[in-house]
Amino acid sequence: MFEKLSMVTRIVSDQEEALAFYRDKLGFEVTGDHEGPHGRFLTVAPEGDSTGLVLMSPDGFDDExxxxxxxxxxxxxxxxxxxxxxxxxxxxxxxxxxxxxxxPEEMPWGTQAVALDTDGNEIVVQEPVASSSF
Structure with a gap:
Protein backbone atom coordinates (compact mmCIF):
# COMPACT_ATOMS: atom_id res chain seq x y z
CA MET A 1 0.00 0.00 0.00
CA PHE A 2 2.58 2.64 1.07
CA GLU A 3 5.53 3.01 -1.28
CA LYS A 4 7.78 5.64 0.30
CA LEU A 5 7.89 8.71 2.49
CA SER A 6 7.81 11.64 0.09
CA MET A 7 7.83 14.74 2.33
CA VAL A 8 8.16 15.86 5.93
CA THR A 9 7.02 19.31 7.09
CA ARG A 10 9.04 21.65 9.27
CA ILE A 11 7.44 24.87 10.52
CA VAL A 12 9.73 27.87 10.08
CA SER A 13 9.21 31.52 10.97
CA ASP A 14 10.89 32.88 7.83
CA GLN A 15 11.08 30.80 4.67
CA GLU A 16 13.87 32.85 3.09
CA GLU A 17 16.01 32.59 6.22
CA ALA A 18 15.30 28.86 6.50
CA LEU A 19 16.06 28.37 2.80
CA ALA A 20 19.41 30.12 3.19
CA PHE A 21 20.24 27.86 6.14
CA TYR A 22 19.24 24.55 4.56
CA ARG A 23 20.62 25.39 1.11
CA ASP A 24 23.74 27.41 1.89
CA LYS A 25 24.86 25.90 5.20
CA LEU A 26 23.62 22.31 4.97
CA GLY A 27 23.98 22.00 1.19
CA PHE A 28 20.39 20.93 0.49
CA GLU A 29 18.89 21.43 -2.96
CA VAL A 30 15.61 23.21 -3.67
CA THR A 31 13.25 20.51 -4.92
CA GLY A 32 10.10 22.63 -5.15
CA ASP A 33 9.14 26.28 -4.91
CA HIS A 34 5.67 27.39 -5.93
CA GLU A 35 2.46 28.84 -4.57
CA GLY A 36 0.29 26.45 -2.63
CA PRO A 37 -3.12 26.77 -1.02
CA HIS A 38 -1.52 28.35 2.09
CA GLY A 39 1.22 30.51 0.61
CA ARG A 40 4.61 29.49 -0.66
CA PHE A 41 5.23 25.73 -0.88
CA LEU A 42 8.99 25.36 -0.54
CA THR A 43 10.80 22.01 -0.37
CA VAL A 44 14.46 21.13 0.02
CA ALA A 45 16.39 17.86 0.29
CA PRO A 46 19.96 16.61 0.48
CA GLU A 47 21.38 15.93 -2.98
CA GLY A 48 19.96 12.68 -4.34
CA ASP A 49 17.42 12.24 -1.53
CA SER A 50 13.86 11.74 -2.72
CA THR A 51 12.27 12.73 0.61
CA GLY A 52 11.57 16.46 0.60
CA LEU A 53 11.59 18.72 3.62
CA VAL A 54 8.74 21.24 3.38
CA LEU A 55 9.74 24.57 4.91
CA MET A 56 6.29 25.84 5.85
CA SER A 57 5.51 29.27 7.25
CA PRO A 58 2.41 29.86 9.38
CA ASP A 59 1.83 33.11 7.44
CA GLY A 60 -0.42 31.58 4.78
CA PHE A 61 -2.97 30.21 7.25
CA ASP A 62 -5.91 31.72 9.10
CA ASP A 63 -5.12 33.28 12.49
CA GLU A 64 -6.17 30.24 14.55
CA PRO A 104 29.58 14.69 18.61
CA GLU A 105 28.80 11.86 21.01
CA GLU A 106 29.23 8.11 20.78
CA MET A 107 25.90 6.32 21.15
CA PRO A 108 25.06 2.60 20.91
CA TRP A 109 23.74 3.21 17.36
CA GLY A 110 26.66 5.39 16.20
CA THR A 111 28.15 8.85 16.50
CA GLN A 112 25.80 11.81 16.46
CA ALA A 113 25.71 15.56 16.91
CA VAL A 114 22.61 17.72 17.19
CA ALA A 115 22.52 20.84 15.01
CA LEU A 116 19.98 23.66 15.31
CA ASP A 117 18.28 25.43 12.42
CA THR A 118 17.37 29.14 12.37
CA ASP A 119 14.28 28.51 14.54
CA GLY A 120 16.03 26.21 17.01
CA ASN A 121 14.65 22.98 15.54
CA GLU A 122 16.97 20.01 15.90
CA ILE A 123 18.72 18.22 13.06
CA VAL A 124 20.56 15.07 14.13
CA VAL A 125 23.72 14.40 12.13
CA GLN A 126 24.36 10.69 12.58
CA GLU A 127 27.07 8.26 11.54
CA PRO A 128 25.56 4.82 12.17
CA VAL A 129 27.67 1.90 13.33
CA ALA A 130 28.12 -0.73 10.62
CA SER A 131 26.14 -3.37 12.48
CA SER A 132 23.39 -1.05 13.69
CA SER A 133 19.82 -2.29 13.41
CA PHE A 134 18.45 1.27 13.61
Missing part, protein backbone atom coordinates in the same frame (compact mmCIF):
# COMPACT_ATOMS: atom_id res chain seq x y z
CA UNK A 65 -4.18 27.74 12.51
CA UNK A 66 -1.19 30.10 12.26
CA UNK A 67 -1.21 30.43 16.04
CA UNK A 68 -1.20 26.66 16.45
CA UNK A 69 1.65 26.27 13.95
CA UNK A 70 3.69 28.99 15.66
CA UNK A 71 3.72 26.89 18.85
CA UNK A 72 5.75 24.30 16.90
CA UNK A 73 8.59 26.72 16.08
CA UNK A 74 11.81 25.49 17.66
CA UNK A 75 10.16 22.37 19.05
CA UNK A 76 10.79 19.92 16.21
CA UNK A 77 13.37 17.25 16.93
CA UNK A 78 12.47 14.50 14.51
CA UNK A 79 14.98 14.89 11.66
CA UNK A 80 17.92 12.49 11.54
CA UNK A 81 20.30 12.62 8.59
CA UNK A 82 22.99 9.98 8.04
CA UNK A 83 26.54 10.98 7.19
CA UNK A 84 29.68 8.96 6.48
CA UNK A 85 31.75 10.80 9.10
CA UNK A 86 29.91 12.64 11.87
CA UNK A 87 32.96 14.39 13.31
CA UNK A 88 34.02 15.69 9.90
CA UNK A 89 30.46 16.84 9.10
CA UNK A 90 30.30 18.55 12.50
CA UNK A 91 33.51 20.50 11.84
CA UNK A 92 32.47 21.46 8.30
CA UNK A 93 29.04 22.66 9.43
CA UNK A 94 30.46 24.58 12.41
CA UNK A 95 32.83 26.37 10.03
CA UNK A 96 29.74 27.42 8.04
CA UNK A 97 28.15 28.86 11.19
CA UNK A 98 25.78 26.03 12.09
CA UNK A 99 25.04 25.91 15.84
CA UNK A 100 25.15 22.59 17.70
CA UNK A 101 23.86 21.53 21.11
CA UNK A 102 27.27 20.01 21.83
CA UNK A 103 30.11 18.06 20.31
Missing amino acids: TAGQLETLLGNDFGLIYEVDDCRSAYETLREKGVAFRGE
Whole structure:
Protein backbone atom coordinates (compact mmCIF):
# COMPACT_ATOMS: atom_id res chain seq x y z
CA MET A 1 0.00 0.00 0.00
CA PHE A 2 2.58 2.64 1.07
CA GLU A 3 5.53 3.01 -1.28
CA LYS A 4 7.78 5.64 0.30
CA LEU A 5 7.89 8.71 2.49
CA SER A 6 7.81 11.64 0.09
CA MET A 7 7.83 14.74 2.33
CA VAL A 8 8.16 15.86 5.93
CA THR A 9 7.02 19.31 7.09
CA ARG A 10 9.04 21.65 9.27
CA ILE A 11 7.44 24.87 10.52
CA VAL A 12 9.73 27.87 10.08
CA SER A 13 9.21 31.52 10.97
CA ASP A 14 10.89 32.88 7.83
CA GLN A 15 11.08 30.80 4.67
CA GLU A 16 13.87 32.85 3.09
CA GLU A 17 16.01 32.59 6.22
CA ALA A 18 15.30 28.86 6.50
CA LEU A 19 16.06 28.37 2.80
CA ALA A 20 19.41 30.12 3.19
CA PHE A 21 20.24 27.86 6.14
CA TYR A 22 19.24 24.55 4.56
CA ARG A 23 20.62 25.39 1.11
CA ASP A 24 23.74 27.41 1.89
CA LYS A 25 24.86 25.90 5.20
CA LEU A 26 23.62 22.31 4.97
CA GLY A 27 23.98 22.00 1.19
CA PHE A 28 20.39 20.93 0.49
CA GLU A 29 18.89 21.43 -2.96
CA VAL A 30 15.61 23.21 -3.67
CA THR A 31 13.25 20.51 -4.92
CA GLY A 32 10.10 22.63 -5.15
CA ASP A 33 9.14 26.28 -4.91
CA HIS A 34 5.67 27.39 -5.93
CA GLU A 35 2.46 28.84 -4.57
CA GLY A 36 0.29 26.45 -2.63
CA PRO A 37 -3.12 26.77 -1.02
CA HIS A 38 -1.52 28.35 2.09
CA GLY A 39 1.22 30.51 0.61
CA ARG A 40 4.61 29.49 -0.66
CA PHE A 41 5.23 25.73 -0.88
CA LEU A 42 8.99 25.36 -0.54
CA THR A 43 10.80 22.01 -0.37
CA VAL A 44 14.46 21.13 0.02
CA ALA A 45 16.39 17.86 0.29
CA PRO A 46 19.96 16.61 0.48
CA GLU A 47 21.38 15.93 -2.98
CA GLY A 48 19.96 12.68 -4.34
CA ASP A 49 17.42 12.24 -1.53
CA SER A 50 13.86 11.74 -2.72
CA THR A 51 12.27 12.73 0.61
CA GLY A 52 11.57 16.46 0.60
CA LEU A 53 11.59 18.72 3.62
CA VAL A 54 8.74 21.24 3.38
CA LEU A 55 9.74 24.57 4.91
CA MET A 56 6.29 25.84 5.85
CA SER A 57 5.51 29.27 7.25
CA PRO A 58 2.41 29.86 9.38
CA ASP A 59 1.83 33.11 7.44
CA GLY A 60 -0.42 31.58 4.78
CA PHE A 61 -2.97 30.21 7.25
CA ASP A 62 -5.91 31.72 9.10
CA ASP A 63 -5.12 33.28 12.49
CA GLU A 64 -6.17 30.24 14.55
CA THR A 65 -4.18 27.74 12.51
CA ALA A 66 -1.19 30.10 12.26
CA GLY A 67 -1.21 30.43 16.04
CA GLN A 68 -1.20 26.66 16.45
CA LEU A 69 1.65 26.27 13.95
CA GLU A 70 3.69 28.99 15.66
CA THR A 71 3.72 26.89 18.85
CA LEU A 72 5.75 24.30 16.90
CA LEU A 73 8.59 26.72 16.08
CA GLY A 74 11.81 25.49 17.66
CA ASN A 75 10.16 22.37 19.05
CA ASP A 76 10.79 19.92 16.21
CA PHE A 77 13.37 17.25 16.93
CA GLY A 78 12.47 14.50 14.51
CA LEU A 79 14.98 14.89 11.66
CA ILE A 80 17.92 12.49 11.54
CA TYR A 81 20.30 12.62 8.59
CA GLU A 82 22.99 9.98 8.04
CA VAL A 83 26.54 10.98 7.19
CA ASP A 84 29.68 8.96 6.48
CA ASP A 85 31.75 10.80 9.10
CA CYS A 86 29.91 12.64 11.87
CA ARG A 87 32.96 14.39 13.31
CA SER A 88 34.02 15.69 9.90
CA ALA A 89 30.46 16.84 9.10
CA TYR A 90 30.30 18.55 12.50
CA GLU A 91 33.51 20.50 11.84
CA THR A 92 32.47 21.46 8.30
CA LEU A 93 29.04 22.66 9.43
CA ARG A 94 30.46 24.58 12.41
CA GLU A 95 32.83 26.37 10.03
CA LYS A 96 29.74 27.42 8.04
CA GLY A 97 28.15 28.86 11.19
CA VAL A 98 25.78 26.03 12.09
CA ALA A 99 25.04 25.91 15.84
CA PHE A 100 25.15 22.59 17.70
CA ARG A 101 23.86 21.53 21.11
CA GLY A 102 27.27 20.01 21.83
CA GLU A 103 30.11 18.06 20.31
CA PRO A 104 29.58 14.69 18.61
CA GLU A 105 28.80 11.86 21.01
CA GLU A 106 29.23 8.11 20.78
CA MET A 107 25.90 6.32 21.15
CA PRO A 108 25.06 2.60 20.91
CA TRP A 109 23.74 3.21 17.36
CA GLY A 110 26.66 5.39 16.20
CA THR A 111 28.15 8.85 16.50
CA GLN A 112 25.80 11.81 16.46
CA ALA A 113 25.71 15.56 16.91
CA VAL A 114 22.61 17.72 17.19
CA ALA A 115 22.52 20.84 15.01
CA LEU A 116 19.98 23.66 15.31
CA ASP A 117 18.28 25.43 12.42
CA THR A 118 17.37 29.14 12.37
CA ASP A 119 14.28 28.51 14.54
CA GLY A 120 16.03 26.21 17.01
CA ASN A 121 14.65 22.98 15.54
CA GLU A 122 16.97 20.01 15.90
CA ILE A 123 18.72 18.22 13.06
CA VAL A 124 20.56 15.07 14.13
CA VAL A 125 23.72 14.40 12.13
CA GLN A 126 24.36 10.69 12.58
CA GLU A 127 27.07 8.26 11.54
CA PRO A 128 25.56 4.82 12.17
CA VAL A 129 27.67 1.90 13.33
CA ALA A 130 28.12 -0.73 10.62
CA SER A 131 26.14 -3.37 12.48
CA SER A 132 23.39 -1.05 13.69
CA SER A 133 19.82 -2.29 13.41
CA PHE A 134 18.45 1.27 13.61
